[in-house]
Amino acid sequence: MTDASLTPATTATGTRSHTRDIGLKARYAAERRFRAYGLAAVALGLFFLFLLLGSVIAQGYTAFWQTSIQLDIEFDEEVIDPDGNRDSDRMVLLTANYPLLAQRALHEKLGVDPDDRAARRDANSLLSQGVRTQLRDIVVSDPSIIGTTRTVWVLAHGDIDSAAKGQFDLTVEESRRRVNDRQLGYMQTLEEAGVMEGRFNTGLFTFGASSRPETAGMGVAIIGSFYMMAIVLVLALPIGVAASIYLEEFAPKNRLTDIIEVNINNLAAVPSIVYGLLGLAVFINFAGLPRSAAVVGGLVLTLMTLPTIIIATRAALKAVPPSIRAAALGVGASKMQMVFHHVLPLAAPGILTGTIIGLATALGETAPLLLIGMVAFVADYPATPFDPSTALPVQIYMWSGQAERAFVERTSGAIIILLLFLAVMNITAIILRRRFERRW
Amino acid sequence: RDQVSVAGSSTVLPYATIVAENFGETFPDFPTPIVESGGSSGGLKEFCRGVGTEFIDIANASRAIRDSEVASCAEAGVTEIQEIRIGYDGIVFASDINGPDFALEPIHMYQALAAQIVVDGELVDNPNETWADVNPDFPDWEIAAYIPGEKHGTREVFEEKVLLVGCEAAGDLQARMDAGMDEDTAEENCYAVRKDGKSVDIDGDYTETLARIDANKEGMGVFGLAFYENNTDKLKVATMSGVTPTTESIAAGEYPVSRPLFFYVKKAHLGVIPGLKEYVEFFISDAMTGPDSPLAEYGLVAAPDEEREATRASFAAGETL
Amino acid sequence: MSATTIIAIVLVIGAVGYLAGAARARMVVGGETAKLHSRPGYYGSFILIWATLPALLLLVAWSSFAPVLIDNQVRDTIPESVRAEQSATQQDLSINIVEAIAEGLRLLDERELQQATAGFVLLRPLLADKGVALAGNGEDWMIASAQQLNALRDTNIIWKSIAVIGLSIVGFTAGLLQIRAQLRARNRVEGVIHAGLVLASTVAILTTVGIVLSMISETGRFFSSVPPQEFFFGTVWDPRFANAEDPDAAGQFGLIPLLAGTLYIAFVAMLVAVPIGLFAAIYMAEYASSRFRSIAKPLLEVLAGIPTIVYGFFALVTVGPFLRDLSGQIAGIATGEVSSFISATSVLTAGLVMGIMLVPFVSSLSDDIISAVPRSMRDGSLGLGATRSETVKRVILPAALPGVVGALLMTASRAIGETMIVVMAAGVAARLSINPFEPMTTVTVKIVSQLTGDLEFTSPQTLVAFALGLTLFFITLALNVYALYIVRKYREQYE
Amino acid sequence: MKVDTQQGFADGTATAVAGSNEFPVKMDGKNVNVFYGDKQAIFDVNLEIRERQVTALIGPSGCGKSTYLRCLNRMNDTIESCRVTGLITMDGEDIYDPSIDVVELRARVGMVFQKPNPFPKSIFENVSYGPRIHGLARSKADLEALVEQSLRGAGLWDEVKDRLQEPGTGLSGGQQQRLCIARAIAVSPEVILMDEPCSALDPIATAIVEELIDELRQNYTIAIVTHSMQQAARVSQRTAMFHLGELVEVDDTETMFTNPSEKRTQDYITGRFG
Amino acid sequence: MKVDTQQGFADGTATAVAGSNEFPVKMDGKNVNVFYGDKQAIFDVNLEIRERQVTALIGPSGCGKSTYLRCLNRMNDTIESCRVTGLITMDGEDIYDPSIDVVELRARVGMVFQKPNPFPKSIFENVSYGPRIHGLARSKADLEALVEQSLRGAGLWDEVKDRLQEPGTGLSGGQQQRLCIARAIAVSPEVILMDEPCSALDPIATAIVEELIDELRQNYTIAIVTHSMQQAARVSQRTAMFHLGELVEVDDTETMFTNPSEKRTQDYITGRFG
Ligand SMILES: Nc1ncnc2c1ncn2[C@@H]1O[C@H](COP(=O)(O)OP(=O)(O)OP(=O)(O)O)[C@@H](O)[C@H]1O
Ligand SMILES: Nc1ncnc2c1ncn2[C@@H]1O[C@H](COP(=O)(O)OP(=O)(O)OP(=O)(O)O)[C@@H](O)[C@H]1O
Numbered sequence A: 001m002t003d004a005s006l007t008p009a010t011t012a013t014g015t016r017s018h019t020r021d022i023g024l025k026a027r028y029a030a031e032r033r034f035r036a037y038g039l040a041a042v043a044l045g046l047f048f049l050f051l052l053l054g055s056v057i058a059q060g061y062t063a064f065w066q067t068s069i070q071l072d073i074e075f076d077e078e079v080i081d082p083d084g085n086r087d088s089d090r091m092v093l094l095t096a097n098y099p100l101l102a103q104r105a106l107h108e109k110l111g112v113d114p115d116d117r118a119a120r121r122d123a124n125s126l127l128s129q130g131v132r133t134q135l136r137d138i139v140v141s142d143p144s145i146i147g148t149t150r151t152v153w154v155l156a157h158g159d160i161d162s163a164a165k166g167q168f169d170l171t172v173e174e175s176r177r178r179v180n181d182r183q184l185g186y187m188q189t190l191e192e193a194g195v196m197e198g199r200f201n202t203g204l205f206t207f208g209a210s211s212r213p214e215t216a217g218m219g220v221a222i223i224g225s226f227y228m229m230a231i232v233l234v235l236a237l238p239i240g241v242a243a244s245i246y247l248e249e250f251a252p253k254n255r256l257t258d259i260i261e262v263n264i265n266n267l268a269a270v271p272s273i274v275y276g277l278l279g280l281a282v283f284i285n286f287a288g289l290p291r292s293a294a295v296v297g298g299l300v301l302t303l304m305t306l307p308t309i310i311i312a313t314r315a316a317l318k319a320v321p322p323s324i325r326a327a328a329l330g331v332g333a334s335k336m337q338m339v340f341h342h343v344l345p346l347a348a349p350g351i352l353t354g355t356i357i358g359l360a361t362a363l364g365e366t367a368p369l370l371l372i373g374m375v376a377f378v379a380d381y382p383a384t385p386f387d388p389s390t391a392l393p394v395q396i397y398m399w400s401g402q403a404e405r406a407f408v409e410r411t412s413g414a415i416i417i418l419l420l421f422l423a424v425m426n427i428t429a430i431i432l433r434r435r436f437e438r439r440w
Numbered sequence B: 001r002d003q004v005s006v007a008g009s010s011t012v013l014p015y016a017t018i019v020a021e022n023f024g025e026t027f028p029d030f031p032t033p034i035v036e037s038g039g040s041s042g043g044l045k046e047f048c049r050g051v052g053t054e055f056i057d058i059a060n061a062s063r064a065i066r067d068s069e070v071a072s073c074a075e076a077g078v079t080e081i082q083e084i085r086i087g088y089d090g091i092v093f094a095s096d097i098n099g100p101d102f103a104l105e106p107i108h109m110y111q112a113l114a115a116q117i118v119v120d121g122e123l124v125d126n127p128n129e130t131w132a133d134v135n136p137d138f139p140d141w142e143i144a145a146y147i148p149g150e151k152h153g154t155r156e157v158f159e160e161k162v163l164l165v166g167c168e169a170a171g172d173l174q175a176r177m178d179a180g181m182d183e184d185t186a187e188e189n190c191y192a193v194r195k196d197g198k199s200v201d202i203d204g205d206y207t208e209t210l211a212r213i214d215a216n217k218e219g220m221g222v223f224g225l226a227f228y229e230n231n232t233d234k235l236k237v238a239t240m241s242g243v244t245p246t247t248e249s250i251a252a253g254e255y256p257v258s259r260p261l262f263f264y265v266k267k268a269h270l271g272v273i274p275g276l277k278e279y280v281e282f283f284i285s286d287a288m289t290g291p292d293s294p295l296a297e298y299g300l301v302a303a304p305d306e307e308r309e310a311t312r313a314s315f316a317a318g319e320t321l
Numbered sequence C: 001m002s003a004t005t006i007i008a009i010v011l012v013i014g015a016v017g018y019l020a021g022a023a024r025a026r027m028v029v030g031g032e033t034a035k036l037h038s039r040p041g042y043y044g045s046f047i048l049i050w051a052t053l054p055a056l057l058l059l060v061a062w063s064s065f066a067p068v069l070i071d072n073q074v075r076d077t078i079p080e081s082v083r084a085e086q087s088a089t090q091q092d093l094s095i096n097i098v099e100a101i102a103e104g105l106r107l108l109d110e111r112e113l114q115q116a117t118a119g120f121v122l123l124r125p126l127l128a129d130k131g132v133a134l135a136g137n138g139e140d141w142m143i144a145s146a147q148q149l150n151a152l153r154d155t156n157i158i159w160k161s162i163a164v165i166g167l168s169i170v171g172f173t174a175g176l177l178q179i180r181a182q183l184r185a186r187n188r189v190e191g192v193i194h195a196g197l198v199l200a201s202t203v204a205i206l207t208t209v210g211i212v213l214s215m216i217s218e219t220g221r222f223f224s225s226v227p228p229q230e231f232f233f234g235t236v237w238d239p240r241f242a243n244a245e246d247p248d249a250a251g252q253f254g255l256i257p258l259l260a261g262t263l264y265i266a267f268v269a270m271l272v273a274v275p276i277g278l279f280a281a282i283y284m285a286e287y288a289s290s291r292f293r294s295i296a297k298p299l300l301e302v303l304a305g306i307p308t309i310v311y312g313f314f315a316l317v318t319v320g321p322f323l324r325d326l327s328g329q330i331a332g333i334a335t336g337e338v339s340s341f342i343s344a345t346s347v348l349t350a351g352l353v354m355g356i357m358l359v360p361f362v363s364s365l366s367d368d369i370i371s372a373v374p375r376s377m378r379d380g381s382l383g384l385g386a387t388r389s390e391t392v393k394r395v396i397l398p399a400a401l402p403g404v405v406g407a408l409l410m411t412a413s414r415a416i417g418e419t420m421i422v423v424m425a426a427g428v429a430a431r432l433s434i435n436p437f438e439p440m441t442t443v444t445v446k447i448v449s450q451l452t453g454d455l456e457f458t459s460p461q462t463l464v465a466f467a468l469g470l471t472l473f474f475i476t477l478a479l480n481v482y483a484l485y486i487v488r489k490y491r492e493q494y495e
Numbered sequence D, E: 001m002k003v004d005t006q007q008g009f010a011d012g013t014a015t016a017v018a019g020s021n022e023f024p025v026k027m028d029g030k031n032v033n034v035f036y037g038d039k040q041a042i043f044d045v046n047l048e049i050r051e052r053q054v055t056a057l058i059g060p061s062g063c064g065k066s067t068y069l070r071c072l073n074r075m076n077d078t079i080e081s082c083r084v085t086g087l088i089t090m091d092g093e094d095i096y097d098p099s100i101d102v103v104e105l106r107a108r109v110g111m112v113f114q115k116p117n118p119f120p121k122s123i124f125e126n127v128s129y130g131p132r133i134h135g136l137a138r139s140k141a142d143l144e145a146l147v148e149q150s151l152r153g154a155g156l157w158d159e160v161k162d163r164l165q166e167p168g169t170g171l172s173g174g175q176q177q178r179l180c181i182a183r184a185i186a187v188s189p190e191v192i193l194m195d196e197p198c199s200a201l202d203p204i205a206t207a208i209v210e211e212l213i214d215e216l217r218q219n220y221t222i223a224i225v226t227h228s229m230q231q232a233a234r235v236s237q238r239t240a241m242f243h244l245g246e247l248v249e250v251d252d253t254e255t256m257f258t259n260p261s262e263k264r265t266q267d268y269i270t271g272r273f274g
């Protein structure tokens, strides 16, 4: 021990007191600035979020209402089954001229002169062409209805829907509008009679793809996305966590693991469309899985999500303090037990965060699906993940390219639905994270 | 596989989906066909992968199949391909509804958009800044044209039917050839588009072009006729060579800028995939592609009667490429 | 018996095996489990693995090979006459019809079956009634083939069930016989888990191999028509227009402008995302109350989940015009002449919007990493009279640096791979420029547009997408190698 | 077990000062209560720390010594659930007063912790950290000199002088703790709080540190938590005895160890309870 | 500073055994060298740990005590850069032999670390973890009894019996370390390695633990690293003195402290070098 140790104290003696200048004012200013930057950053992030959400919701909330018309439809046997052989030939009920039933009912309601062809055309085009399937489904499910009159809400045409929501600029001259003045008059008549109103658009959730906005829905896409997310979750989470555990806890630190590590980081950077090429080559052309199927989409998205999950999981595993590992090993736990009993639970919040981010990215991804045939028009519900289906972002992407005005709001409506999906995932994650999160 | 599988051009996609949807409703026994988007190139590529249920049946295309593609198809065993022409797609120029009318000639577009034009006998980088520079009748708007990106088939039509024609009309093609270029080079040079930001390529679809015009009220965009007809309250269409684009004027051949749309069917699949034959027949029936059909209503320019008749006959006869 | 039933049975055997193994282990030592090498549960798992793993592997192998064998046998039933006139691909199609018929035949009852065997013409309406659509090209011989196919399938299923379930039982017994007190059951079970972990981590390698393989042949074709030096060092991207001096070339495929655009836009995006994200993370980890954090963090994460196409529209209709008009105003104030120096589509717009999207990638990951820095580090610094911000800047961030760098790398990767935002916000014009107010484009945009365009798919114009993809792949690979090196060099472990 | 208090005094008394009244009060706690959430850890403690003296806080594990010590430089502020009531003053000023600056306070009241917590940086940066943020060194040479002095002060210089740029976390436990002491004295605080600073040190290092503490006492006020009654006896002039969050007794160390007035103190220092 | 070894012996000799030859060798190290990367931390050490004895490892900070101790249950395996050469046997078996199951070894050779490292779980789970994975308790009641017994053994039972379900990390430093001791003895290992187990404990808890160590000696073999020569003298029967990675001397504790044969040992225990 030398006496040199005392010099700091002695040199400081004279000035040492709370008058010592430690630049407090500037440092506090810096502190406040720093804190303000932080708060500003969070606020900015949230501001952008709300700006985005606000604009989406403002544009899309109307999509949840669909203009419908209440008609008293007479299921006239003369129209449906003029020859009366519906029992022997099932095609009769399937191919009957159902739109005529609705048109007649509408003409009656509007008092359209049956001889005025132009007026009839205008009136007919108030109705969606979807009435055919709507009425057909009613009749096929209960043929005894033939001959009776029922009150049915039928969908209005997409243009009428847009007009009713005020999305057409009515100041432009009539010939430039999708809806002419006579039709506007009809609409007013129906509205005043209380038989035309915006009703909750359940079809948006249940219908499959359609070229007509009023009968287009996210049903197939929701199922497809659901299948894909389930596949991604079931495959990517365990594989990703297992790979991370191996790399972080078991793998010897050598060239090979370095290569794997670089590889994984790189896979996270590979543009998503390249995964589409991969999926096409491997899953469709090599493994022979069907095109347009959710299973292929799920596999492709799994591969795409894996790096994200692995990177986040490894970071989370790394953050578990070594003393916990030593403690577990010290009481004679095997490495496997150490990992599964102690390290993994402590890393769970981080893993969850990574998984959610990965899943969210996968949920919103379009480009790779383009190459495996999922950016497609699919009208029928997929029964299994092996049947053709689409996905939520694909539906958004496809609708966003449609010409009809009514698709504009539906695109935003679809985005809202996608965000709801996302919100559900996030809330689940928060709940799970709450349960796992421990500070030490 | 029990449903028809279609892939290809995004221009044909809306028509194909209308047909598919109606097909599904009209033939309840057959599942609704799957129609993929992905570009003519992507569609034909899938189409040419081979014959068998794991491959698609129909490729939609907004251009005719190329010889090299046919060859590549044949290599994979896709030898019998039936070509079906479904109608025409009109290409229109439109600007914001509140702007002035444009009476365009190809030469105006050429002078506004070409990378290089001939000024005083010299080939120089395009000096025109505003539409008024091109034609004093036009408004004093800074030139901002939203044209289809090079990936689009529409671009080619635009180049050949507008820029090249304009180039010739201006005498610039000749001037270039006089300057020592051979004809091909001169033509390519004619329709090379300026890259100084006055002309913006759009690789997305027409909604994007519309959004750009919404954002820049002094912009001029290229649209498909169908898209324009759905947005007549927002867009004002320009005449080309004095003709207003309508289905009628295009069908009559008066409006110059249009292109045919196609789809290609694997003959080998016809008897194998349930509903494929029916789908094709349904597609080319007058009920779908005739002048009063839903497709025409949507904006497809129906082919003349005799052409449709010929198409049907050729399909029924099983003619292949 | 369907595959799922077989799997279920095997799993049941496995479950029984688990119980049996544990019970047997206890029995061997007469209840004194302390004498066992491992806990009884491990013996149970040992049997579980023996009973299920080989059987399921067999099932997978069987299920992938048997259809090929069956297919061959069914092909043998194709009449000579047909075989003579049909090409191999046509036979494939015929087999397809046979399979459809076979499916349909299963739906028929005895009487109908009699009817059906009569001929295809009769069969078709019969099946149509059952909702099975058949194509028109069927022939009579196919019905026999279809019956043969059904028969083969039935036998196959029987044998498959017997073999798989048998193997499961054999495994069960074999496992049970091995149980001794000294059996290192835990080590064995952990060995299997370890193998599983190794297998999982090879997925990453396989993916890489798959990606390279799926692009390499097309890239080769591209380079056979376009010389590599023209692609890698070309400064003009204009694939449809040949260089005026060289009319033979298919076009100009200069990578440089795309690469420059990619890096430029990613750089601007990181310039936005890193400060916002990092500051947000710091605020949430160090200053915010846990309540605030628990609300703000998931909200910010929503930003990451919004599909990029939405951001694209946001850029197109909101941010782009806003910046353009703003620049007009500024120019107006500065020079008196209102001319926007920022285009509506520009590097700045794309970078800005992409940056917003990337904020949660930076913030969430960094927040977790920063929170993981041990408390004693904070105490040490605060105890010396450091302010919180000094503690963060000088102690916590350096300690968390490797993790944060990892998070940033991941973010940068996303920026480089992003497509939709760039398409809409920066345009598709491939230009070489250093002005951030003008449009540029990126490699990914061109990959997508060349792939999904209307150009000829055999032409270099389309094939270039593969070359671009592969190039991007190797560039990011090089970047990652470098990043790993940097992280290694500066890694400092705490505790 | 019998604890030999005599032996400790052989050293302790050598530096102890006769009357303690001549030392003014530096820090004073009045009716201090500390709560962790609902749980009270300190009950109504009144304890003064005298200037230029070493005050030792002793007591069984969990009795609140660390907690009380952490109140003195408001390190408890950093624990969200922790709440302090009562009055704690330094030179007569309420240190919990809103006008008091906690950073300045902590710069004046330094701290060495129970677990060594070097920063994951180089040894040099560990020590220079404090002077640097407070701007105590005018030049690089100044800083280097200051680092050397501090490391010498902590008896670590000879061991690390050749590897100042290596990470502080690579040192052994004892070396790490001495590094932390060096780090604390580098900012020359008025008061130094030490929470079992020697619990990870070997006797030789402990002796060095104890000697150092004794020297520091010339200029600084020191409060030290220790488990070793020998150590308390050796280095401190006043000793406070805690038990179950209460202050049992506080007195001159000599009195305390020879003639405690409380039964509990007596029992504790003779090892009779715990 | 003068260290009073006499005092320590008052306790130590009470339990010490006359001749140490009657104790068979439990663990034996022959020519042990340990490297951290290129840096050698242990040089050619030959040290045997005798059955049912307490062997103390002493020496100045950084001399390699912890490193040697960690070789004995192969905890060093977990440090990537660490390499061990030479032969270490337990009951005559080479513990570095590939056929040896390292998990089994660690179950037989328990460890208590320098820094308390409870799991971030409840107190009960902390203690019951070992017995659970080794299947040492047949029933829940068994387990509870075992936990209680272990906690009592570590002198912690009375303090935590009402809050067994609270997290172990919420305890004070000393309590945490005692929890770790309880956790280690809960699996009843053959050998217990303790790395400064008492450095965070107060004298009362230390006395309890020392008493415990003395009791454990009846059935277990113990190696303990300590900085306190009094402690070494009190609890150990054999003492090994390390310096700069070398084993300076090993002998019966009594001989070592009264009549060391090496000058360095003499100097160290009288506090003359470090
Ligand atoms: N962060 C905390 N949250 C809740 N309780 C705490 C916290 N820190 C300490 N305690 C409790 O407060 C009491 C006093 O703890 P403190 O650390 O002050 O004891 P100590 O006298 O320093 O003990 P030791 O000598 O073991 O360090 C203990 O009962 C402890 O469990
Ligand atoms: N993980 C490690 N990597 C590199 N060097 C290490 C590591 N652990 C210890 N050392 C070095 O090995 C030497 C011996 O360290 P060890 O921890 O065994 O000392 P010790 O005798 O236990 O000291 P203390 O009493 O301070 O705990 C020291 O010089 C130390 O710096």
Ligand SMILES: [Mg+2]
Pocket (backbone or CB within 6 Å): D065, D066, D067, D114, D195, E172, E173
């Ligand atoms: Mg304490």
Ligand SMILES: [Mg+2]
Pocket (backbone or CB within 6 Å): D172, D173, E065, E066, E067, E114, E195
């Ligand atoms: Mg040590």
